[in-house]
Amino acid sequence: MIGSFTFESLPCRVVFGSGTLSAAKAEVERLGGKRALVLTTPQQETEGKKLGSSLGALYAGIFSGATMHTPVEVTDQAIAAMKACGADCVVSLGGGSTTGLGKALALRTGINQLCIPTTYAGSEMTPILGETRGGLKTTVRDPAVLPETVIYDVDLTLTLPASLAATSGINAIAHAVEALYARDTNPVTSMMAEDGIRALARALPAIAAEPADRTARSEALYGAWLCGVCLGTVGMALHHKLCHTLGGTFDLPHAETHTVVLPHALAYNASAAPDAMARIGRAIGAVDAAQGLYELAARLNAKLALRDIGMPESGIDKAADLAVTNAYWNPRPLERNAIRDLIARAWSGEAPP
Ligand code: NAD
Secondary structure (H helix, E strand, O other): OOOOOOOOOOOOEEEEEOOHHHHHHHHHHHOOOOOEEEEOOHHHHHHHHHHHHHOHHHEEEEEOOOOOOOEHHHHHHHHHHHHHHOOOEEEEEEOHHHHHHHHHHHHHHOOEEEEEEOOOOOHHHOOEEEEEEOOEEEEEEOHHHOOOEEEEEHHHHOOOOHHHHHHHHHHHHHHHHHHHOOOOOOHHHHHHHHHHHHHHHHHHHHHHHOOOOHHHHHHHHHHHHHHHHHHHHOOOOHHHHHHHHHHHHHOOOHHHHHHHHHHHHHHHHHHHOHHHHHHHHHHHOOOOHHHHHHHHHHHOOOOOOHHHHOOOOOHHHHHHHHHOOOOOOOOOOOOHHHHHHHHHHHHHOOOOO
C-alpha cells in the first residue's frame, strides 16, 4: 500500500545532454535577460570567458572570484561587479561554490539565474544556500535562491579529475541515501534516489578506469541531477549534519568529508531504516549498504579517513558534542557515545561495523 505523503515539485527548467552549453544564449533570452554576468571560480575563468563570448551582446562581464562556503565578502564584491556592468541576470558556470554565489546574489537582488553545473554537488536543484560570515556558516532555505534554469552539459564534466569525480559523485549519493530514510520521504523522491544511486555507483568506477568515458560521464551527471532533486525536496539527517559540523569546525573539504563519513553514518542508521538499506544495497549491488559504499569509495581510490583530510584526533570529542547539541530528526535517536564511535572510526578510516 502507498501511504500518505506530500510531494512538492520545485520549479526549474532543465536542459540535459552533450553540447548543451550552446543553448546558453537562448536560455538567457528565454529568461528575459539582456545583460548576463558570468560567475566562475578563478580556476574556471577561461571557460567562463569562452561562455561569455558565446553569449554575444548579452555578455555583460565576468566575476571569477567564487570560492568555497560562499563568504559574504565575496558576495558583496560580486554585487558590486553586477552593478558596475549593469547585469540583469547571472550565469553560474562551475561546482557548488559557484552555484552558491549565484544563489547568494539571487537572494539579495532577486536576479534570475542560469546555472551550468560542472560537478555532481547538486546545489543547483535546491532552494538551500549556505553562507559564511566571519567564519560562521549559516544555512537558509528560500525558494528565491533556486535557479530558474539549469543546463547540464556532459562535455563540461570531462575535465573533472577522476579523483574529484569520485568524491563529488559520492557527495551526490549521500543526498539520495538520506532521502530514502528522510522523515518526509515519499515514493517519488525515493524512486529518483534509488535510480540516482544506481547510476552513480555504475558510472564512477567506469570514470575511474577511463576518465574520457562519455557514457559513464553522462550517466554520472544524470545520477547527480536525480540526487540533487532529492536534496532539494526532502529533509536530510545525521550524515549531512555531521558533514556540516565537521566541515565547518575543522575546515575540511566538502566532497571528501561526505565520502569518508557516508558509510559510517549509514551503519549508524542501518537498524532504524531497513527498507532504505535494502534499496541502497540493491542500487549499488551489495548485500550490506554501508559496507558496499565503503568498498565503492576504496575502489575509487578516495581517501577513507578524516585524519587524512585534515581533522585532528583531538577533534573527535568536540565533533561528537556538536553533533548532538541541536536536536534534529534522524531515523535512529542521537546517542552521544555511539556517535563518538562513528566519528572515531571515520577518523581512523576503519570499515563500518
Ligand atoms: P567546488 O565548486 O568548490 O569546486 C571544486 C574545484 O573544482 C574548484 O576549483 C572548481 O573550479 C573546480 N571544478 C569544478 N568543476 C570542474 C570541472 N568540470 N573541471 C575541472 N575543475 C572543476 O566543489 P563542489 O564540491 O562542487 O561544491 C562544494 C560547495 O558547494 C560547498 O561549499 C558546499 O557547501 C556547496 N553545496 C551546497 C549545496 C546546497 O544545496 N546549498 C549542495 C551541495 C554543495
